[in-house]
Amino acid sequence: MKILITGCRGQLGTELQRQLSAEGCVLGPLPERLRKATVIPVDIDDLDITDREATVAYIRRHQPDTVINCAAFTNVNGCETNRDAAFKVNALGPRNLAIACDKINARLIHVSTDYVFAGTPNGPDGHTPLDECCVPAPVSAYGQTKLLGEQYVQRFCRRHFIVRTAWLYGYHGKNFVKTMVNLGKTHSEVTVVNDQLGNPTNAVDLAYHLLKLAVSHDYGTYHCTCNGVCSWYEFASEIMRLAGLPCNVKPCTSAEYAAAHPESANRPAWSALDNCALRCTVGDEMRDWKDAINDFFKNWDGE
Numbered sequence: 439m440k441i442l443i444t445g446c447r448g449q450l451g452t453e454l455q456r457q458l459s460a461e462g463c464v465l466g467p468l469p470e471r472l473r474k475a476t477v478i479p480v481d482i483d484d485l486d487i488t489d490r491e492a493t494v495a496y497i498r499r500h501q502p503d504t505v506i507n508c509a510a511f512t513n514v515n516g517c518e519t520n521r522d523a524a525f526k527v528n529a530l531g532p533r534n535l536a537i538a539c540d541k542i543n544a545r546l547i548h549v550s551t552d553y554v555f556a557g558t559p560n561g562p563d564g565h566t567p568l569d570e571c572c573v574p575a576p577v578s579a580y581g582q583t584k585l586l587g588e589q590y591v592q593r594f595c596r597r598h599f600i601v602r603t604a605w606l607y608g609y610h611g612k613n614f615v616k617t618m619v620n621l622g623k624t625h626s627e628v629t630v631v632n633d634q635l636g637n638p639t640n641a642v643d644l645a646y647h648l649l650k651l652a653v654s655h656d657y658g659t660y661h662c663t664c665n666g667v668c669s670w671y672e673f674a675s676e677i678m679r680l681a682g683l684p685c686n687v688k689p690c691t692s693a694e695y696a697a698a699h700p701e702s703a704n705r706p707a708w709s710a711l712d713n714c715a716l717r718c719t720v721g722d723e724m725r726d727w728k729d730a731i732n733d734f735f736k737n738w739d740g741e
Contacts, residue, residue, distance in 0.1 A: 439475045441652065442502035444487055444535070445509035446479030449608035450549065453645040454506060455479055464733065465646045465723055469653045478502060481509075487531035497538035504545040504652045507535055510584070514553070517580040518703045528583035533590035536598065545597045545657075547648055550588050552604035552636055552663070553581035557706020565635075567667065567712035570659045577704040588659075599651050600659045601644075604711055605673070607731075608641030609738055615731070618674050622683035632671035632689035636709045637663035640730035647716065647724065656719040661711040664727040676728065680735040 445451045517524035539546040556575040576582045607613035671689045716722040
């Protein structure tokens with residue numbers, strides 16, 4: 439099997455390559471069809487997915503069986519101030535990959551985000567995790583461009599998987615976990631919002647499930663996050679505890695944070711996802727978020 443990974447130098451792209459090389463991870467071995475898979479890792483210097491003709495030519499030349507799109511403009515505040523760049527990477531990039539994959543009958547696994555949802559209360563108690571039946575209504579440029587990317591993938595590639603994840607962290611690259619640890623080493627106190635709730639997700643768990651989907655025929659839209667819900671404040675507090683740092687985590691509301699940081703984009707208050715499609719198809723082996731972050735600290739080298 440031949441797998442092309444875009445955004446190969448990011449935290450998810452790096453983790454996918456690690457698992458394909460090791461033929462498994464802490465969650466278990468990879469499916470038999472992925473053993474000895476040929477991996478084609480690409481980033482912006484190799485392939486600019488915002489260039490349609492170049493993307494079609496590259497995919498046609500390399501003939502992958504599956505493309506996993508990890509490339510994205512993920513700077514939420516930056517998407518507000520540079521909407522054209524966000525549109526190109528988050529919407530046109532997936533469109534171009536979808537067109538290219540459909541031409542050679544390849545599968546496209548496109549990674550999306552919980553930010554496609556508005557973040558308003560859901561369900562009778564206002565705190566029911568969002569499954570794949572829920573209607574997106576993004577409140578930020580990041581969420582809006584990512585949603586359009588999903589729609590392009592649905593329209594232009596028959597054999598597609600759209601996989602929404604949330605609050606992703608991994609061993610490679612920048613993420614919230616590493617930011618908190620670095621702040622905890624240099625500050626006695628940090629302030630973190632306590633009224634935005636979601637699912638912290640370990641890149642190990644996400645990559646493992648993307649690779650399970652890569653050998654299935656259960657095309658469609660999926661949610662794929664670690665199980666359990668917390669606030670950013672609770673997540674930061676757990677990070678400091680596991681890192682053994684004395685830094686105090688002080689809670690604040692989103693309104694208080696926005697007043698102190700007026701340049702900050704809107705973020706969904708409730709974006710906890712439910713992995714319904716996973717449970718009903720290839721199986722949901724995503725760990726509880728506390729187990730996953732604990733395992734991260736046991737294996738992270740601190741870099």
